[in-house]
Amino acid sequence: MTTELRVLRPAEWDEWYGMLELAFGGVPESPEERGLWQELTEYDRSIGVWDGERCVGAAGAFSFRLSVPGGAVVPAAGVTMVGVAATDRRRGILTSMMRRQLDDVRGWGEPLAVLTASEPEIYGRFGYGIAAYATRATIDTNRVRLAVPEGTDDVVLRQADPAKAAGACEAVYARRVTARPGMLARQPKWEQLPLLDPEGERGGASPRLCVLAERDGETVGYALYAIKSEWSHAGAEGVVLVKDLEALDPAAEAALWRFLCSIDLTSSVRIHSRPVDDGWQHLVSDLRRCSPTQRDALHLRLVDVGAALEARTYQAPVDVVFEVSDAFCPWNEGRWRVTGDATGARCTRTEDPADVALSVRELGAAYLGGVSLMSLAAAGRVRELRDGTLVQASVAFGSPVAPWLPHGF
Structure with missing residues (x-):
């Protein structure tokens, strides 16, 4: 039987959440905890994959506002309740949910998506970078x-x-x-x-x-x-x-x-x-x-590179052209010029030669100022294309205080 991916209906919540409990070890949550998550679930931002009457995949997205360097609070999709039934792995279910979810987040006009990962290696291939530690x-x-x-x-x-x-x-x-x-x-x-x-x-x-x-x-x-x-x-x-x-x-x-x-x-x-x-x-x-x-702690993805980089400020003047690769969200691919300082920023597409090349995953890791572009370059994940620009960008992207996620979701 073919699967169907659709927005969660309120009457389906018990089946949908029950699949998640099973995917995360099979221990039922307490009535208090289950009740709170049901109350917090945003049905129009939650999706499920169904094989007949059986739920085999789930993913949700809370409508959050996340603080970024400079003090602004930016709309962000809080990716949550992601799971695939153990009997239905390797069918492309997770990829299909991530594809639908990021398309939705873009349509909602939210420049960021964030999550906490039960298994950190899963989400890098979808463009998430580790942006905050605890x-x-x-x-x-x-x-x-x-x-x-x-x-x-x-x-x-x-x-x-x-x-x-x-x-x-x-x-x-x-x-x-x-x-x-x-x-x-x-x-x-x-x-x-x-x-x-x-x-x-x-x-x-x-x-x-x-x-x-x-x-x-x-x-x-x-x-x-x-x-x-x-x-x-x-x-x-x-x-x-x-x-x-x-x-x-x-x-x-x-x-x-x-x-x-x-x-x-x-x-x-x-x-x-x-x-x-x-x-x-x-x-x-x-x-x-x-x-x-x-x-x-916090994994972050830039869903809209231009809007995300304009939403924060920079602790030192910066004028750098990034060559961004993003195979999963190709609308982010290309060259972006970031100009800004502690008072504000602009990020626009450009045909000018690139100064620094990186993927959207590395850009997400550096976005909150807790991971330096220089350290990512030391691992070969960021490349400097014009001398001196990587240092400038790395200093500018930093934060006086380390980013931190105060609680899970």
Whole structure:
């Protein structure tokens, strides 16, 4: 029987999502988690591949706004819920969904598509590059001390109910979005995601906890966390699991980290995902005792090269012609002149000789300023065609702060 690719119908959601659960290991999600993702699903931006009455492929796209260098928030398709039934692999289903999805994103007028990858090697062939990384760490609080900045003691910490404090936390988060590329301006209903805390997924830890940082009655930061009690013959060895932390200034941020590192009956703080340049790394007395590691976080694709490169600013003046290859989205192929600085940019097609040659994948990796064009050139993935232009472009494309994706989708 031939397959049919079509937009998802609301009545098909259970079958569609059930196929995804099976594709990702077959463990059913909790009713709370399943219910939230059903509520967040945008049906007109979701597609399925059907073989008769059986769903064999799924892909969705949230309507996000992503922060980029310069502080603008740019429309971006948040590619999500991508899966193919194990019984139907190697039939071209994934490729057909990626083809349809990128055509749709272009039609929606969104210059970017972003995703988090269960298997990073999958999406490079569709033009996605790794644009942001995240740090994981475990701080040994028995051995590590924190040196906090002036003003930390002026911050008042208050335990709060996570649901009741959600409004104050979201207000802090919203103010942080434009300060770091890669962050998502949360749309209505997305404020529920940080509160999602199914009991079956706690792994023996406590329910979600919240502490607010306040100054002069104003909330200037927050941390969402849990505590996993552990004991040995020597005594308490509990673990603090950091779920989310945002603050408006260094003193507030330091106060939150100091609190998390000094909770009674714990001996470590486990960090799941933080920016690679996060300030806590300069507060600790011994970074080795924190065992930081990095992994890929946000994969990004330029769907419209011209619009995407005009949407951000550049930290140094730039005037460079890129020769862009893009076999999967051929409308991006060709030469593009990028001119701009910290105040704005223009990107137009040109017949002028190219200065730098690269694929759209490398352009996506460098787009948020966290991956340098020079480092990609060192791997042979970017070629300089005119002396001096690669350095100029690499400096201009950089960002003063590392890009970071604050939560998955």
